[in-house]
Structure formats: C-alpha cells, structure tokens
Amino acid sequence: MSDKSLRALSKKHGGKPVGLYMWEGEANEVYVGISSSSVVTRLRQHVKNYDHANIQSFRYMPESGSTEVLRAAERELIYDLCRKGFTCFNREHSAVIYGKSVLDELVSVEEQKAWFNSPAEANLADLRAGGVDKSVLGGQSAVVRSKARFEKLSSHPEYELILDAIATYLRGCVLYPRRSQGQFWSLSCLPNLRMVGGGKRLVTLNMGMLEVFYISELPDGRLVLGVATDSTMLPARMTWWALKHRGASMAGHVHKSSGPNAEYLIFKSPAAFVKAMKKSDKIRSAAARYALDRTRKGRVSGRYADAHNVLLAEAALERAVGFDLPTVGLREALRSADE
Numbered sequence: 001m002s003d004k005s006l007r008a009l010s011k012k013h014g015g016k017p018v019g020l021y022m023w024e025g026e027a028n029e030v031y032v033g034i035s036s037s038s039v040v041t042r043l044r045q046h047v048k049n050y051d052h053a054n055i056q057s058f059r060y061m062p063e064s065g066s067t068e069v070l071r072a073a074e075r076e077l078i079y080d081l082c083r084k085g086f087t088c089f090n091r092e093h094s095a096v097i098y099g100k101s102v103l104d105e106l107v108s109v110e111e112q113k114a115w116f117n118s119p120a121e122a123n124l125a126d127l128r129a130g131g132v133d134k135s136v137l138g139g140q141s142a143v144v145r146s147k148a149r150f151e152k153l154s155s156h157p158e159y160e161l162i163l164d165a166i167a168t169y170l171r172g173c174v175l176y177p178r179r180s181q182g183q184f185w186s187l188s189c190l191p192n193l194r195m196v197g198g199g200k201r202l203v204t205l206n207m208g209m210l211e212v213f214y215i216s217e218l219p220d221g222r223l224v225l226g227v228a229t230d231s232t233m234l235p236a237r238m239t240w241w242a243l244k245h246r247g248a249s250m251a252g253h254v255h256k257s258s259g260p261n262a263e264y265l266i267f268k269s270p271a272a273f274v275k276a277m278k279k280s281d282k283i284r285s286a287a288a289r290y291a292l293d294r295t296r297k298g299r300v301s302g303r304y305a306d307a308h309n310v311l312l313a314e315a316a317l318e319r320a321v322g323f324d325l326p327t328v329g330l331r332e333a334l335r336s337a338d339e
Contacts, residue, residue, distance in 0.1 A: 019062040020073055025053030031089040032077050034070045035060075050089065101296040103184060107176055112292070115175055119288045120325040126176040127321045137182040142310045149189040150311040153202065158223060158270070162202060162215055165225055165270035166312070167319035168277050169205065169213050173227075173288040175295050178317055185212075186300045186308035187316070203312070206304045207294040210255060215270060224266055225273045226251065229286035230293070231263035246280055247272030262290065281326060 021039055022032045023046060031050070035042050039060055047055060078088050103112070115122040138145075153159060166187070170177040174185055181187075186206050193201040198219040205213035212228040234243070243250060243265060251264040258264075265283070267273040277284045299305075 019060060020070055020077070021058065021060045022077070023055045023058045025050070026056050027053070027087075029053055029087045029089060030081055032074050032081070034074055053089070102298055103175075103180075103296050106179060106183065112175065116292070118327045119175075120172050121327040123171055123174070123177060124321070126178050127171070127317060129178060137308065137310050142308070146189070146309040146311040150309055150315075153189050153312065154315075156202070161270045161274075162223070163316055163319055164323075165215060165273050166203060166205070166213075166316040167323055168274045168325070169227065169287070170316055171320040171323045172277055172284050172325045173213075173291045175292055177320070180295065181313055181317070182305065182308050182310070183299050184295045186304050187313045188304075188307040189309035189312045191307060206300055206307075207291065208297055208300055209304060210258060210294060212291055212294055223269055225270050226264055226266050227273065227287050228258060228290050228294075229263050229265055229283065230289040231261045231286070233282055233286035233289055234263060243283075246276040246283060248276060248283075259293070278325060284325070 019035055019039065020032070021035055021042070022030060023043070024030045031046065031053075033042060033046075043055075043058065081088055107115075111122075153162070156162065174180065177185070184207065188204045188206070189202075191201050191204055193204070195201060195216060200217050202215045202217055202223070204211050210228070211226075213226070215223055215225050217223055240250060247268045248265045251266050255262075263286075265287075267276065277287075300308075
C-alpha cells in the first residue's frame with residue numbers, strides 16, 4: 001500500500017476515524033484490528049511491521065460503540081475467519097504461524113500448528129521416537145566434551161529438581177524437543193558466566209542467541225529459575241498477584257532483542273516452576289508461545305550451539321517422557337483469556 005493510498009484513505013475517513021478494520025495480504029493472510037484514534041496511523045504501522053505480507057486490500061467499519069463492543073466484534077470476526085481457513089496475524093485470538101522460517105525445513109507448518117493445539121501432547125510422540133542424527137549433535141566428540149560438566153552438575157544436591165525443571169520446560173514449551181535439539185535450542189551446563197552480586201549459573205537454554213530458560217544458584221545456596229514468556233498470554237487480572245501466588249515475579253524484557261511482548265518470569269525455585277507449569281495453563285502457554293516464536297527466528301549457532309551439553313539434554317528428554325502436563329493448547333489458552 002502506497003503513501004498516496006494512505007493519504008486518500010485519511011481524506012476519505014476524516015483523518016481520525018474510530019472503528020473496526022481488516023486488511024489482507026497477497027497470500028490471503030488477514031489482520032483484524034481496532035482503531036481508537038487514527039485508522040490511518042494504525043495502517044501505516046502495519047505496512048511497516050508486516051512488510052512481508054504486502055498488504056493488498058483494506059476494509060473499515062466506523063463504530064461508535066464502546067471499546068468492549070469493538071473487542072467483542074473483533075474477536076468474533078477473527079474466530080470466524082479462522083474457522084473458514086484464513087491465516088490470521090492477530091496474536092491475541094489466533095494461532096499465528098506466518099511467513100517463512102528455516103524451521104519449516106525440519107518441522108512442517110502443519111506439524112507446528114498441531115503442536116500449537118497441544119504442545120505437551122504433541123511432544124510426547126516426538127520424545128518417544130528415539131534419538132536424532134548424532135552427527136548433527138557433534139557425535140562422540142560432543143559426548144566427551146559434555147561429560148565433565150554433566151558429572152559435576154549431577155553431583156549437585158538439588159540435581160533431581162534441576163532436571164525436573166528442565167524436563168518440564170522441554171515437554172511443555174519446546175517445539176518437538178528431540179528433533180530440534182542442537183539445531184534450534186541448546187542447553188549449556190555450568191557455563192562460565194559471571195553474575196552480578198556473586199552466585200553462578202547452573203544451566204542455560206538458548207534459542208538463537210537469546211536465553212529463554214535458566215537456573216542460577218545464589219551466594220546463599222538458593223536456586224532461582226528464569227523463563228521468557230509472551231506477556232499477552234499471562235493472567236490478565238492482577239498479573240503481579242497471580243504470579244506471586246505461583247512463586248514468580250516479573251523481571252521485564254531483560255534483553256533488548258527479546259521482543260516487545262517478552263516478559264521474563266523469575267521463580268523462587270525450580271520446584272515452584274514445575275508446580276506452576278502443572279497448575280497454570282496461562283503461564284505454561286505463555287512460555288510455549290514465546291519459545292515457538294523464538295524457534296521460528298532461526299537456528300542456534302556458534303558458541304551457543306557448541307555449548308550444547310548432549311548428556312544433560314538426553315537426561316532431561318528421557319525424564320520429560322514421564323512428566324504429566326495438561327494438554328491444553330495455546331489456542332484454548334488464548335480463547336480462555338479472551339472470554
């Protein structure tokens with residue numbers, strides 16, 4: 001859509017119309033939104049943020065109702081479009097797997113959508129499928145490199161709880177973790193990371209260059225766990241209180257490259273994280289949604305891939321098979337949040 005078209009739209013609708021709008025890209029992917037001030041400003045933002053969609057058409061419906069009325073109309077329209085087979089870009093109400101990703105070469109888009117509907121259930125079959133190509137993981141050399149640090153960590157007095165937490169994250173949040181390990185996520189064991197205020201990092205799970213999950217030991221011996229989530233899927237009402245009830249607090253973006261919706265949760269212990277993952281569909285889905293988005297951004301490489309500890313990863317994957325997590329999918333969690 002050109003600037004000329006945007007100027008014409010602005011003139012046609014009086015500059016700052018309020019209402020419901022929808023645009024469609026060249027691949028028939030759609031976006032439905034609400035204009036609370038200027039529909040032209042919103043469309044300019046979409047043209048910039050969704051340049052890959054190549055917006056082809058735009059529809060606008062003026063509406064004088066309240067925001068609640070507009071939100072209800074927006075939600076129903078998105079659900080109707082999804083039922084009719086359209087791909088919707090909207091993050092809040094629909095399953096969004098759009099654009100191309102190198103991930104599609106390993107896991108088909110259809111498989112990704114199936115995973116989206118129930119991560120824990122879809123991952124079980126993958127976890128039971130057996131090993132992956134050892135050459136991808138570095139073969140016997142990777143095993144030898146992993147051994148010393150893995151054995152040191154396994155002697156930690158809270159190793160079993162640490163392994164439970166990693167296994168829970170892999171089972172509930174990582175896209176087909178056995179297939180994607182070493183390529184789209186890496187798990188480091190006792191990395192050489194200096195922490196402010198002392199303490200030490202025990203494990204870090206990276207997607208690309210970003211830490212999405214970690215466990216650290218504080219100077220007083222307590223363990224804390226951090227996990228990246230999609231803030232739009234966290235409990236909406238009294239978020240800080242709901243998270244505190246689950247033994248977590250919000251730490252914000254943490255990393256500049258983590259994205260606009262990133263919210264890092266800090267759990268007071270690995271056990272608190274495991275319990276929250278079993279009890280809260282929203283926390284689990286928020287972590288899974290964020291992990292899916294990061295996985296689609298590309299492979300893990302360089303020193304992050306080299307740091308992958310195949311022995312720790314295999315131990316966690318084996319334990320993940322036996323973990324019982326709810327099969328509620330991201331789509332259901334989104335719908336529950338909307339309602």
